[in-house]
Amino acid sequence: FVRPNRPLGPYDTKEAVTPYQQATTYNNFYELGTDKADPARNAGSLKPRPWTVKIDGEVKKPQTVDIDTLQSWFPLEDRIYRMRCVEGWSMVMPWLGFPLAGLIRRLEPTSKAKYVQFTALLDPKQLPGQRGNVLDWPYVEGLRLDEALHPLAFMAVGLHGKVLPGQNGAPLRLVVPWKYGFKGIKSIVKITLTEKQPQTTWMRAAPSEYGFYANVNPAVPHPRWSQATERRIGELGRRKTLPFNGYADEVAGLYKGMDLRKNF
Amino acid sequence: MGWLVPAVTVGGLLPVAVLIWDAYTGALGANPIQRATLQTGLLTLALLVASLACTPLRLLTGWTWPARIRKALGLLAFGYAALHFLIYLFDHGFSLGLMLEDVLERPFVTVGFTALLLLVPLALTSGRNSVKRLGFQRWTRLHQLVYLAVALGALHYYWGVKQDHTPPLIYAGVIAALFAVRFLKRRPTRKKASPT
Numbered sequence: 001f002v003r004p005n006r007p008l009g010p011y012d013t014k015e016a017v018t019p020y021q022q023a024t025t026y027n028n029f030y031e032l033g034t035d036k037a038d039p040a041r042n043a044g045s046l047k048p049r050p051w052t053v054k055i056d057g058e059v060k061k062p063q064t065v066d067i068d069t070l071q072s073w074f075p076l077e078d079r080i081y082r083m084r085c086v087e088g089w090s091m092v093m094p095w096l097g098f099p100l101a102g103l104i105r106r107l108e109p110t111s112k113a114k115y116v117q118f119t120a121l122l123d124p125k126q127l128p129g130q131r132g133n134v135l136d137w138p139y140v141e142g143l144r145l146d147e148a149l150h151p152l153a154f155m156a157v158g159l160h161g162k163v164l165p166g167q168n169g170a171p172l173r174l175v176v177p178w179k180y181g182f183k184g185i186k187s188i189v190k191i192t193l194t195e196k197q198p199q200t201t202w203m204r205a206a207p208s209e210y211g212f213y214a215n216v217n218p219a220v221p222h223p224r225w226s227q228a229t230e231r232r233i234g235e236l237g238r239r240k241t242l243p244f245n246g247y248a249d250e251v252a253g254l255y256k257g258m259d260l261r262k263n264f
Numbered sequence: 265m266g267w268l269v270p271a272v273t274v275g276g277l278l279p280v281a282v283l284i285w286d287a288y289t290g291a292l293g294a295n296p297i298q299r300a301t302l303q304t305g306l307l308t309l310a311l312l313v314a315s316l317a318c319t320p321l322r323l324l325t326g327w328t329w330p331a332r333i334r335k336a337l338g339l340l341a342f343g344y345a346a347l348h349f350l351i352y353l354f355d356h357g358f359s360l361g362l363m364l365e366d367v368l369e370r371p372f373v374t375v376g377f378t379a380l381l382l383l384v385p386l387a388l389t390s391g392r393n394s395v396k397r398l399g400f401q402r403w404t405r406l407h408q409l410v411y412l413a414v415a416l417g418a419l420h421y422y423w424g425v426k427q428d429h430t431p432p433l434i435y436a437g438v439i440a441a442l443f444a445v446r447f448l449k450r451r452p453t454r455k456k457a458s459p460t
Contacts, residue, residue: 022294025293025294026293026294026295030427030428034427034428036293036294036295037293087426089295089298132428134427134428135427205427206427221369221370223370224370224371224372224423224424225366225370225372225373226362226365226366226370231295231297231298231355233294233295234294236297237357238355238356238357
């Protein structure tokens with residue numbers, strides 16, 4: 001991976017990028033297996049083309065659009081973001097894609113739209129992990145509309161300058177760098193603008209452990225482990241976890257007046 | 265069968281060599297510390313279960329050899345538990361403060377740590393002299409702590425996984441079955457002893 005010459009501002013970090021090999025063989029994608037190495041092994045069954053994305057709910061232009069058409073609406077950008085998993089490890093990921101805000105604005109949300117709900121592919125043939133019921137399939141995630149419109153919120157179609165591999169959520173995934181990695185729903189087939197807060201998959205699975213916001217917060221431990229530190233993949237020791245994963249200057253304002261211990 | 269105990273010991277230590285080799289060659293993957301923690305934890309539980317299987321196996325089959333490898337299996341289990349704990353400490357920069365916070369505030373860690381503490385007196389009294397010194401009855405009573413330790417170990421595993429609870433439940437099932445065999449088999453066998 002070659003860092004782009006132009007400055008990426010808040011969309012870059014000076015930190016060393018996680019090598020492609022590690023970023024594509026150590027993954028959480030339960031639809032392709034629960035072991036970290038499973039997704040890379042099983043990604044062959046996931047067919048990212050042909051692929052359509054259904055857009056519905058509180059939008060003026062509900063439609064079903066082919067992934068290549070959707071991608072052609074926007075120029076692709078590089079974003080080098082930190083990625084912090086709720087399990088206590090992190091990576092630095094060079095994504096390729098387009099800002100979520102651009103997509104949402106193009107869909108013209110109605111005045112009722114308050115949230116964005118994302119739904120992943122449901123197909124046990126392509127995603128063999130869905131034959132078991134480790135989670136309630138399909139995987140569902142969501143953002144508040146103002147979070148989704150934030151310039152950091154990103155839709156990735158590539159990684160390390162290449163087409164996004166299956167294990168990383170091909171052909172289209174969400175990237176919200178100030179939130180824990182599980183918010184970054186993979187292999188998206190539906191985007192729904194809603195009036196009510198979506199019920200996400202991990203909230204349903206363990207409401208006391210995973211909240212709707214899932215903002216990276218070293219001060220709020222997971223019930224079973226501390227979130228104060230993290231291991232950057234490739235390093236032996238641990239480093240301190242930063243509030244909002246180091247993006248506090250950009251996003252803290254979104255949560256003004258909210259008790260982040262309650263809204264975890 | 266004088267080779268049995270040495271064979272079990274060598275076989276039981278083999279995973280350490282594999283672990284070191286895998287660490288050296290990078291086969292532990294992108295997060296080697298986490299993988300090593302998980303593997304030593306699983307080995308602890310598997311060896312504890314194996315040591316607990318010796319008596320039920322003897323009761324069910326009448327074989328005597330399982331009783332002779334029980335101590336080696338138990339000590340191996342303790343060794344892996346200690347290694348598991350050492351890797352945990354390394355992972356937390358050998359910080360006693362972080363460890364105490366984890367032990368006191370997170371039930372997942374509390375039960376694992378308690379299980380390890382319970383195994384310490386058992387390892388210390390594993391020699392033949394200890395049986396003599398303590399008396400068979402008291403020694404047996406003390407070593408019944410292993411039942412609590414294995415149950416806490418299984419709970420530690422159950423609480424440690426994020427979502428897929430099938431493997432820890434399999435362990436729990438096997439442990440429950442072994443307890444059941446002991447409970448059901450022991451008394452009738454005693455009553456029927458030496459029918460001549």
